[in-house]
Amino acid sequence: MPKLTERQKLILALVIRSYIETAQPVGSAHLVRRFNLDFSSATVRNEMQTLTELGYLRQPHTSAGRVPTEEGYRYFVRQLMGQSELPVATKHTIAHQFYQAGHDVDRWMRLAASVLAHHSQAASLVTAPHTEQARFKHLELIATHGRQMLMVMVLSGGDVRQQMLSLAEPVSQEQLSAAAAKINALCQGLTPEGLAGVTAQLDVLEKDVIKLVIDDMRRSQDILGGEVYRDGLTHVLSEPEFAEVDVARKALRILEERSLLEDLLARTIMNDAIGGVQVLIGGEGTWEELRDCSMVLARYGVPGLATGTLGVLGPIRMAYGQTISTVRYVAGLLSDLVVDLHAE
């Protein structure tokens, strides 16, 4: 990796900035005019030539301006961009919206998707926090009709799960309540593994229930078991790079197909630390699906307790600074939410 001179860095950064704004290849003369550079277009041309040889720029055709390559964007994001922060006023506005939503996870998720989409002018996605180490907190059994009953279960973090089921024979509400009370007393704070250990002390009905509880807790630990929130899908269609419908379709498929998404998230962000923001530029060679787009991803939450993922999908020509800081900030807010929900 050869070192760039300061002037080369400057020019690369300016080309990228200009291209992100206009989506047009940028020419040497245009650059000096636009940014009042104190060296001439000929100099810029020379520098551009070496930047092209280094693989950071390319020309769509012989006599057009230069366009950043993916490698160019990566260099920009890693070395040139610096850490930008959202303006304080913006942060306040966002935080205010969130805190108005109380402790309603669903509203937070929707809001997060909406804020991300709006501030990055791209498509966003947010996964609900999924409990990594679910702990049993409370169980309720409610008779509804004949042998039908409703099981409602509260896990650590306020995760509520419900299930309807038919029993072998009718059971009164009193019996159900007693069973629930016994289980509640016995199982406080246990993990699924722990729960499996207490079944010995229970009778048939209670054993059946516990089995369901364990199943359900296990299910709550699936990465994408919970809901996936999306927003701003129409934004990506506004970008000129998605004027080709097939390109747009490929991009939307990433967000729509759970299996793709799952694979993607599993292989990138899941083995990453909380707090970091990961930037995927143009598929990085491995992801055919997002050859023409970039993603900015982050995890939020508390490792070992509950975590989730959020991110943005847009064209490679993306305002990375703005997007990265938005993603980072929202991830922080969602982490706060997780902490609050698990406070104990």
Added chain:
Amino acid sequence: MPKLTERQKLILALVIRSYIETAQPVGSAHLVRRFNLDFSSATVRNEMQTLTELGYLRQPHTSAGRVPTEEGYRYFVRQLMGQSELPVATKHTIAHQFYQAGHDVDRWMRLAASVLAHHSQAASLVTAPHTEQARFKHLELIATHGRQMLMVMVLSGGDVRQQMLSLAEPVSQEQLSAAAAKINALCQGLTPEGLAGVTAQLDVLEKDVIKLVIDDMRRSQDILGGEVYRDGLTHVLSEPEFAEVDVARKALRILEERSLLEDLLARTIMNDAIGGVQVLIGGEGTWEELRDCSMVLARYGVPGLATGTLGVLGPIRMAYGQTISTVRYVAGLLSDLVVDLHAE
């Protein structure tokens, strides 16, 4: 509304069938060849001319084939198409998938969206059943930490709602349980209005809780308060009529923006009977947003108990027969689910 001769009906139907298949304007000669008609292309031309004058067909330009107008599609759907049914085998496959999902509403909704999208090759949307006359069933109060507590509430139909809240001062789990028990005993089966009447007999804590319960029940009655499930968004991008990105964007906006959707559903399907399928072709003059698309909508559920909406969004050139029967069948299945959930 002038009466069409049988031959005119035949030709209109064939033009539409052909156009739905190929998306190409259909010419007179092409039509006789394709369907082995026993009259000549000149005759077809004459009939097409009168169909054009009647407003059922039009020509994109002087010397192209004919294309159905929206009026033409409407006539086709109302008069010519007949009631088509899904093949029994298909029905079985679909039903089987659903019954494997147990009583899990979330899974049913996802499945419904997926089935609709798949069988109509278009975008689908399904709203979760929303309780029309919510009745109180069960309440649970769980202390979590300090003055924080979690309220879990079960409504008729197995609708579970949860909320986290901070109390003015710490309250023990015993006190909370007692309060919940009292409310449960007192409020069984009441509507929000009924609940407002019993507050006199309660102390401060219980009154506060009841107030939240009423709020939450009211919220559960919002038309679009629940989740909206979508699928097959990429399908619409495959259709040639959405090759123009702006057209595609307008279509996707309908599905993405809650406010648009809410307005749309409120003004069309909500005052319609269960079991009927409503077909909106090309905006019908009122809906600018869906000038270029059609929707097939239906309500499902039990009026007075819980209902929801489901439907499909696709190009005007849509296989209405297939789509309508799919929508009707899935609506029936979802209605069965609602009945099951409310069985009592």
Added chain:
DNA sequence: TTTAGCACTCTCGCCTCGAGAGTGCTAAAT
């Protein structure tokens, strides 16, 4: 090392033109 000058290249929009498809009319046939 930087810059002015200049020839060269390539795209893009615009035009033209011919092929092809499909129509509408007229006159003959049934």
Added chain:
DNA sequence: ATTTAGCACTCTCGAGGCGAGAGTGCTAAA
């Protein structure tokens, strides 16, 4: 009175040609 063959006419669509404009890369001077 319908239906049909025949034919002139219209319009789109794609291919090819052409000129303007933008931007480059090189060379030679500063």
